[in-house]
Amino acid sequence: MEGRNAMPELPDAAVRSVPAAQRRRLRRWLAEWELDRALRGEPEAETCSPAAPPLATAGEAAPAPGQIRLLPPYMPGAAPRPAYVLVLAADGPDAYLVAPFGRFAEPALPGEMLTGRGEPCLRVLCLWNAIRMSRATAGRAWLAGSLSARQQSVAVAAYAHVARGAPLSARLVARMGPPLCHPFDPRHAYLRQERARFAALREPARAVSGPLTYPDAGAGSELRKAAEDRAEYGE
Amino acid sequence: MDDRLNAVAAWDEWRRMCALGRCRAETQRRLQAFAAARFHRMARACLAARAGSGALPLPRDVWHLFETHLVVRGSRRGKRYKEWLFARVAPDAPRRREAIEGGASLIMRDVVREYVRKELAPAGAVSLDEPLGGAAGDLTLRDMLPDAADPVGEAARREYETLSRAHAEDLFGAMPTRTRVAVLARSLGLSLEHAEVQKAAGCRKSMLHDRFSRFLAQAARRLRERYPADDRQSLLSLTLMTVEQVKELVLRWAESERVCLRLLAMSGRP
Helix, strand or coil, X not given: CCCCCCCCCCCCEEEECCXXXXXXXXXXXXXXXXXXXXXXXXXXXXXXXXXXXXXXXXCXXXXXXXXXXEECCCCCCCCCCCEEEEEEEXXXXXXXXXXXXXXXXXXXXXXXXXXXXXXXXXXXXXXXXXXXXXXXXXXXXXXXXXXXHHHHHHHHHHHHHHHHCCCCCHHHHCCECCCCCCCCCCHHHHHHHHHXXXXXXXXXXXXXXXXXXXXXXXXXXXXXXXCCCCXXXXX | CHHHHHHHHHHHHHHHHXXXXXXXXXXXXXXXXXXXXXXXXXXXXXXXXXXXXXXXXXXXXXXXXXXXXXXXXXXXXXXXXXXXXXXXXXXXXXXXXXXXHHHHHHHHHHHHHXXXXXXXXCCCCCCCCCCCCHHHCCCCHHHHCCCEEEEXXXXXXXXXXXXHHHXXXXXXXXXXXXXXXXXXXXXXXXXCCCHHHHHHHCCCHHHHHHHHHHHHHHHHHHHHHHCCCCCHHXXXXXXXXXXXXXXXXXXXXHCCCHHHHHHHHHCXXX
């Protein structure tokens, strides 16, 4: 590996500039992360023996796309703090694609998006951490509200962008978090924590998995418009 | 025992009445005092961590922050977080008060973080080249979000990967154990100031910080010397990929090192 050469040796590469806004966003996210770490030393909730599932969630409405649901504390990952999730879409007859909302005010990664909602528990949607959840599990979570049709369309389009690289308007891409480049970036620890938190709720994929179906995905639909730059979305 | 029963009764009354403002004066006083005590203790911990100061809200305002933090607006079912709080324990369980107040404390951590973020944020901008401290250690914003280069095409990407693997093996082979422990801790998201990290390395935090900084600087310098004619962005990309590879080598090494097993377990690794 030794030796010198007056000519460039490394293969061609295209320079990728990082917008100043993304650096500011990362700075703000890191400040929140530090506060989170400072509070982690505070006494935990020592006692938690959650009530039996039927008592906690009897009589809930059936899950449907666009619903915001709150996971009961007896579900894995939902005991340390209330976890709100968005039902993104049906995934076959007996499961849903579900994405958790984050706890910070800023999106940490390109897979997280500002929703435009003002509530602290609904500001950021963690699309990278979306899981396939069984109908039974989703049905045991409490129905807490729903996104508007427009917000839901944006969330679904953003998920398609994150999961499959589908086109998305520059306006919506600007609502995503900054890229993760450095191997010692503290966001790696955050990713590990959050992934582990919801992993136990993940329903295995079906043996023969069909494409996700979205309502109203025809030409001129809200979903289609989310890929276009000129459309007005969010609040 | 009476106090315990009264506390549970206060929480139950709040649950029934929807908002604390509609509860009896005694219930209001009790729950506001609980919330204020938790909030002020946590807020002081936050301010100590960032060496800041600021005025904290009154008990009545603390309760309002707590009660509204998890509400979903525009929904008749927007206060389902109360279900979460009370479902933490069966109604007839013996330690009901502890379970409810433990859950309230967990919610309060997020309330405090949000308050400090909004109301007590440090003034002034941060330089791109200033070490961020905390979990980021000596890294700067420019380190974490560099204007880097993306290899053009699959062949170029593969060549970068091959080069980074070779350089990583060179670097890893020359790394003293303490440097490896420092890199391991940072890879696992552990602070170099953690007692277990210092114990595993057999040295103090100042030396660990020094070893870690030196490792990053050495990796960058070696590659700069090896490729003097290449542009800064290409070198930066290669350096990041090389450090990523070193991290993988260190993780593999740690799995067979007895002193590192505790660190792996702390970070949730098998």
